[in-house]
Amino acid sequence: xxxxxxxxxxxxxxxxxxxxxxxxxxxxxxxxxxxxxxxxxxxxxxxxxxxxxxxxxxxxxxxxxxxxxxxxxxxxxxxxxxxxxxxxxxxxxxxxxxxx
Numbered sequence: 001x002x003x004x005x006x007x008x009x010x011x012x013x014x015x016x017x018x019x020x021x022x023x024x025x026x027x028x029x030x031x032x033x034x035x036x037x038x039x040x041x042x043x044x045x046x047x048x049x050x051x052x053x054x055x056x057x058x059x060x061x062x063x064x065x066x067x068x069x070x071x072x073x074x075x076x077x078x079x080x081x082x083x084x085x086x087x088x089x090x091x092x093x094x095x096x097x098x099x100x
Contacts, residue, residue: 001083004029007044007055011035014066015054021069027082058082 004022008015008031022029034040034053048055048062056063058081063069072078079085 001027002059002081004082005032005057006030007032007034007040007048008053009033009035012053018054018056018066018069021066021073025079025082025084027084 004027006015006018006022006029008019010033019029019031032040032044034044044053044055045051047057048064050064052065054065056065056069061081063072063081069078072081
């Protein structure tokens with residue numbers, strides 16, 4: 001499973017949403033709290049080129065913030081990035097599909 005890192009603060013509602021989405025998928029992640037840490041803030045700025053939180057990385061891939069994470073999820077692109085098996089619908093044979 002890839003390493004998921006989230007730069008966050010303790011009072012960010014979008015961070016809470018991102019964490020909830022990842023937890024719902026059963027994904028472990030590392031939280032790096034930038035509030036009170038100039039070093040982590042600089043690191044986040046260098047890696048993401050953004051000042052807002054959360055900033056989410058899956059391995060070296062910069063996802064962005066919560067909205068970006070939710071969009072990837074909505075379009076079915078998040079699970080492959082996380083190494084999760086896609087949900088597969090059971091195949092139905094032609095005989096089963098047309099009972100007449």
